[in-house]
Amino acid sequence: MKKVKVSLAALTLIVAIAGTTTANTTKTHKNVPLCSIVDPGGTECLNQTDIECCEDDFTGEIITAKVPIENL
Amino acid sequence: MILATLFLAAFAMIAVLAFLSKNIHEKKNGFNRRLHTVLKLQKQITFPVSISRIIGSHENKLYFQGNDPYKIYLTDRDLNFLKIIPLSISPDVKLNSGVRMLLNGHHIYLSCRNMPGIIDYDLDSGTSDSHVLKYFYNKEAVFSKDQFILRTKDLKTNDPVFIKLDLKNENARVEDRFSEKNGKGSFSTDGILYYDSTSHLACYTFFYQNGFICMDTNLNIKLKARTIDTVTKREIKVARLASSLTMKEPPQFVNYTGAVAGGTLYLHSMLKADNEYSLDFMENTVIDVYNLINGAYKGSFYIPAHKGNKLHQLHVIDKKLYAIYGKSVVLYDLNITADPL
Numbered sequence: 001m002k003k004v005k006v007s008l009a010a011l012t013l014i015v016a017i018a019g020t021t022t023a024n025t026t027k028t029h030k031n032v033p034l035c036s037i038v039d040p041g042g043t044e045c046l047n048q049t050d051i052e053c054c055e056d057d058f059t060g061e062i063i064t065a066k067v068p069i070e071n072l
Numbered sequence: 073m074i075l076a077t078l079f080l081a082a083f084a085m086i087a088v089l090a091f092l093s094k095n096i097h098e099k100k101n102g103f104n105r106r107l108h109t110v111l112k113l114q115k116q117i118t119f120p121v122s123i124s125r126i127i128g129s130h131e132n133k134l135y136f137q138g139n140d141p142y143k144i145y146l147t148d149r150d151l152n153f154l155k156i157i158p159l160s161i162s163p164d165v166k167l168n169s170g171v172r173m174l175l176n177g178h179h180i181y182l183s184c185r186n187m188p189g190i191i192d193y194d195l196d197s198g199t200s201d202s203h204v205l206k207y208f209y210n211k212e213a214v215f216s217k218d219q220f221i222l223r224t225k226d227l228k229t230n231d232p233v234f235i236k237l238d239l240k241n242e243n244a245r246v247e248d249r250f251s252e253k254n255g256k257g258s259f260s261t262d263g264i265l266y267y268d269s270t271s272h273l274a275c276y277t278f279f280y281q282n283g284f285i286c287m288d289t290n291l292n293i294k295l296k297a298r299t300i301d302t303v304t305k306r307e308i309k310v311a312r313l314a315s316s317l318t319m320k321e322p323p324q325f326v327n328y329t330g331a332v333a334g335g336t337l338y339l340h341s342m343l344k345a346d347n348e349y350s351l352d353f354m355e356n357t358v359i360d361v362y363n364l365i366n367g368a369y370k371g372s373f374y375i376p377a378h379k380g381n382k383l384h385q386l387h388v389i390d391k392k393l394y395a396i397y398g399k400s401v402v403l404y405d406l407n408i409t410a411d412p413l
Contacts, residue, residue, distance in 0.1 A: 050263075050264050050329070051262065052210060053319070054317065054318045055318070056316055058315050060208040060225045061186060061188075061208045062185065062208065062210040062258070064170070064210075
């Protein structure tokens with residue numbers, strides 16, 4: 001019984017560490033802004049930077065990133 | 073005993089992760105810089121809105137683009153005054169985004185990438201003339217009255233190419249003969265196009281790969297130069313979403329914004345050199361300087377942050393460097409460097 005408890009405690013600890021690491025990684029990716037074509041909001045694109053972000057495959061229209069590079 | 077061992081193992085894992093993380097930040101990039109100085113603020117001006125770019129200079133006047141396509145901001149090269157000039161242009165919803173203003177003499181050209189087209193605005197007469205193009209483009213540079221170099225798509229292969237445009241003959245389309253046609257799309261070779269009126273060269277710097285190229289106004293390649301970093305090319309993964317192409321993940325930059333003046337390229341590098349302190353690199357914007365005629369590296373300097381913000385655009389006229397930090401524009405004197413850049 002004692003061994004089972006210890007194993008469960010160890011498992012919880014490992015899951016907690018793995019969970020924290022994964023959450024941090026996901027958070028980093030979520031902070032990246034999307035450009036307007038793929039952004040469900042779609043209307044706030046400033047299109048003022050020079051960084052190409054999306055391209056309409058049919059017309060060739062290019063949408064650039066929303067924000068200055070220091071915020072990426 | 074077992075519990076203690078497990079706890080120790082967990083701490084060991086965290087220590088290993090912290091060590092690996094530290095190693096990533098201090099990764100060597102395999103090159104050194106010849107650092108000259110940190111520029112000193114000479115003068116600054118604050119605008120009522122955020123400035124997106126410097127349009128250009130004519131007769132000691134300096135023109136700025138804000139966030140409104142129907143007005144521009146004017147000062148002199150020493151930033152002594154501020155004046156707002158409204159532009160008498162017919163309202164168009166297409167002008168709300170994607171407009172870049174360029175200056176040639178007393179003409180301001182509003183490059184409307186998402187129209188696509190170019191509006192020629194005469195500052196003297198206050199009149200405008202609209203030129204609608206039949207194709208989209210993503211970079212532009214004006215080199216003479218009504219004469220442009222654009223970066224657009226090859227009509228057959230869809231690869232990015234440079235073309236020459238004359239607004240008086242919009243349908244004539246002269247393509248360059250040096251752009252690679254490899255079907256890889258435009259993201260991987262994304263960058264910035266400049267025109268230097270001293271050397272009469274149009275130069276293009278890359279965001280995700282080493283080097284820059286320069287061409288004359290007849291689209292003949294004149295220079296293929298390497299930058300001091302050792303990154304040959306970053307891999308750009310492209311994703312398709314409905315009828316759009318986009319990048320699968322945020323790309324890693326090699327070089328970002330820059331400016332050309334007097335036959336010199338001032339390029340904002342995104343990579344730390346091995347002989348730089350991390351804190352210096354993080355707190356300042358490092359500019360590498362290159363000769364546009366032979367591609368030689370001339371040295372580097374730092375542009376400091378202003379009120380806690382790093383610059384997002386720069387412009388050089390003669391030996392004066394103008395850095396844009398949101399609503400503030402700061403003037404730095406490039407003559408103060410010990411070895412003139």
